[in-house]
Amino acid sequence: MREVAIIGIGETKIGELWDLSLRDLGIHAGLEAIQDAGVTGDEIEKLYIGNMSAGRLINQEHIAPMIADYAGLEGTPAVRIESGGASGGMALAEGFMAVASGMNDIVVVGGAEKMTDVGDVEAKDILSSTGDREWESVFGATFDSLYALMAKHHMDVYGTTREQLAQVAVKNHYNGARNPNAQFQREIPLKMVLNSPAVSTPLGMFDCAPLSDGGAAVVLCPVEIAESYSGKPVRMMGVGMGSDHMAVHDRQSIDTMKATNLAARRALDMTGLECSNMDFAEVHDNYTISEIMAIEDIGFFNKGDGGPATQRGDTALNSKISVNPSGGLKAKGQPVGAVGINQAVEAVIQLRDKAGDRQVDDAEYGLTHNVGGTGGSAVVHIFGRWSP
Amino acid sequence: MSIPRFWREIRQRYKGIGTECGVCNRVYFPPREVCPDCGRDSLGDMKEREISGKGKVLTFTEVHEPMPDFEILSPYIMAIVEMDEGVRMTGQLVGVEFDEVKNGMEVEAVLRKLGEESPSGIIYYGYKFRPCR
Numbered sequence: 289m290r291e292v293a294i295i296g297i298g299e300t301k302i303g304e305l306w307d308l309s310l311r312d313l314g315i316h317a318g319l320e321a322i323q324d325a326g327v328t329g330d331e332i333e334k335l336y337i338g339n340m341s342a343g344r345l346i347n348q349e350h351i352a353p354m355i356a357d358y359a360g361l362e363g364t365p366a367v368r369i370e371s372g373g374a375s376g377g378m379a380l381a382e383g384f385m386a387v388a389s390g391m392n393d394i395v396v397v398g399g400a401e402k403m404t405d406v407g408d409v410e411a412k413d414i415l416s417s418t419g420d421r422e423w424e425s426v427f428g429a430t431f432d433s434l435y436a437l438m439a440k441h442h443m444d445v446y447g448t449t450r451e452q453l454a455q456v457a458v459k460n461h462y463n464g465a466r467n468p469n470a471q472f473q474r475e476i477p478l479k480m481v482l483n484s485p486a487v488s489t490p491l492g493m494f495d496c497a498p499l500s501d502g503g504a505a506v507v508l509c510p511v512e513i514a515e516s517y518s519g520k521p522v523r524m525m526g527v528g529m530g531s532d533h534m535a536v537h538d539r540q541s542i543d544t545m546k547a548t549n550l551a552a553r554r555a556l557d558m559t560g561l562e563c564s565n566m567d568f569a570e571v572h573d574n575y576t577i578s579e580i581m582a583i584e585d586i587g588f589f590n591k592g593d594g595g596p597a598t599q600r601g602d603t604a605l606n607s608k609i610s611v612n613p614s615g616g617l618k619a620k621g622q623p624v625g626a627v628g629i630n631q632a633v634e635a636v637i638q639l640r641d642k643a644g645d646r647q648v649d650d651a652e653y654g655l656t657h658n659v660g661g662t663g664g665s666a667v668v669h670i671f672g673r674w675s676p
Numbered sequence: 677m678s679i680p681r682f683w684r685e686i687r688q689r690y691k692g693i694g695t696e697c698g699v700c701n702r703v704y705f706p707p708r709e710v711c712p713d714c715g716r717d718s719l720g721d722m723k724e725r726e727i728s729g730k731g732k733v734l735t736f737t738e739v740h741e742p743m744p745d746f747e748i749l750s751p752y753i754m755a756i757v758e759m760d761e762g763v764r765m766t767g768q769l770v771g772v773e774f775d776e777v778k779n780g781m782e783v784e785a786v787l788r789k790l791g792e793e794s795p796s797g798i799i800y801y802g803y804k805f806r807p808c809r
Contacts, residue, residue: 413743422685423706427767427790427802428739428746433754436737437766444735444779486740488754489774533712537756537764542735 289388293514293521293674296325296507297633302621303471305501310339310346310402313503313623314355318398321505322359326518329359333392335366338379338399339625342368344414346405355398372418373574375399376628377658377667380506381527384669387508398505399626411499415624418661420535432496432575434536434662436488439577442543443490445592448580450490452595454481456576457494457618459604464615466646471500471621481576495576497616502623504630515676522639525653526561526670528554534664547666548585548657555655555668556587563587567651568610568638570631572659572666574617579603582657583611586668610648613638628658628667635671679798689802690787692727694763703727703761729785730808731759738774745791757783757805771806782808 298320300313308316314337322332337352348354352366369379376399383397403411416424416431424434442448458478464470476494484492507519514521530550533539540546556562563586571586573579580594588609589597597603603611614620614634617627635654637643648654656669685706687693694705698721699714705727711718736755739746746752753769755777769777770788783805790800 409744412741416743424766425743426689426800427754427804428742428749428752429754429766430739430741430743432741433737433739434766436739437735437754437756440737441735486738486751488740489738491737535766537734537766542756 290390291511292384292387292508292524293511294506294524294632294636295509295514295517295519295521296321296327297636298324299469299504299630299633300502301469302500302502302623302630304404306404308501310342310348310351310400311354311358313402313501314398314400315359317400317503317505318355318359318396321396321507324519325507327394327507329361331394332361332364332396334386334395335361335364336379336383336395336397337366337368338376338628339368340370340372340375340401340418341414342402345411346402355400371665372660373572373624373627374658374660374665374667375625376504377631377656377669378529378628378665380628380632380669381529381667383508384524384527387510393509393513395508396505397508397629398503399629400503401623401625402501403499403623404501408499415499423535430488432491433488435575435577436491437536438542438581439490439575442577442581445543446595448595450482451478452599453490453495453576453580454478455598456573456579457481459598460573460612460616460618463605463613463646464619466644467615467620470615470619471498472619491575491577497574497618497622500621500623502621502626502630504626504633506629506632506636520640521674522636523672523674524669525672526555526558528552528558529667530554531665532663534661536662539663543581544591545581545585545659545663545666547663548582548659551666551668552586552657555670559670561653561670566609566653566655568613568648569655569657570612570614570616570634571657572617572627573612574622574659578659579611579616586655586657605646606649613643613646613648628656631656631658632669639671639673682798682800692729692785692803694725694727695722696725697721698723703763705763705765727763728760731757731783733769733777733779733781733783734758734764735779736769736777753777755805768804769806770804784808
């Protein structure tokens, strides 16, 4: 298996981007990544696009060749990868495998989602279809409520508090305020999170990430040829994926994401590194409880210590482990199928020392964690600073 | 939702028909063709099993931002219930105020209307849970 590098990154600003279509989002991000890498269109051997639900959000399936077409890449193999909210991360895993296997040299992996061409109630309904439609949502379970059930259980079992959940949002808004591509670039006080209107108890509005438009892309190549391109390379060292029961109620434990645990273990085993080697992590904080579960299930903290660790400030920028330096889904935004690529883009920015006010000092290794649905699938990637 | 899509799950949604693994006797709802624990040993050995409908609340939430079909009920309670057979189910909890609900509360499944396609369309029925009397 060959070692893989990322040599180019691109992403749109994230938010309610009324003047941009899905096509625009994919192309803007893709062209930026290609320019950053310094590759030519002729060199690109494959395009993967992570996308959750273009079919329901804009009534357009088969979007990969469409994006390839408008990026001037007609003729290039182009495939869409879907795994709910983990679509981007899973697409990146496919791109990694194409390069690592020796089948392709230059591969572009993009992610794009256009959430705001439907109303927010419909968008939430579409998102909830990444849970178990027949045995959860039919009975009235919203996507929010399934995460609320995990949150309530986590609080009952481990004593996690409402304030600890809220601190996740406060921290991620602090980081997002330092990210020019973030949807919400302002800090928020704890009280604002605690007093936000109930969505599904114990979760309030500020415990939930927004549903956003956005696109992101990266260019991959084998490590041996990485320095022959203009973009400063970053190593993609490990990839791990996992799955779990589709419905939350079927999980071995409602407060634990087994898919995350498996994906993290597999990715770490591939690199020989441990959680303690990581300087930062971009984790899937679609809800505040999700970040607390993620930092436990990946292995940064013991089960049940995710809340207290957050409250102690262990996950703040340049503390024990900088979690979601980009602002995460909570503040940077949640263009669902693009999230996994947005996370990879942040990892590259950090490992190139280009993160400005949100730079993780002396970052050597970083981890990204992307979840599909309510934990039915998860993918973890590990990145390392370039050393020739 | 198309009529067959709802109709084909009627036995499960109305009567709580699940399966039991003939190897390890674990009960599943909805039915499964393969036991996740026993794998291929369970193939052809999964038997129909009616769920009693009685269980205990494992965890619960009050939904304030429902899907359009459930707007009229807002706020309402969703719960994960651990049934006496060991299997868990997600459903609404009715006939009780939110602040009266406790983990471990004994509940039973009852047949209720879940929604309707349109004023002249099909009506969806299924289970909800209420406190045992």
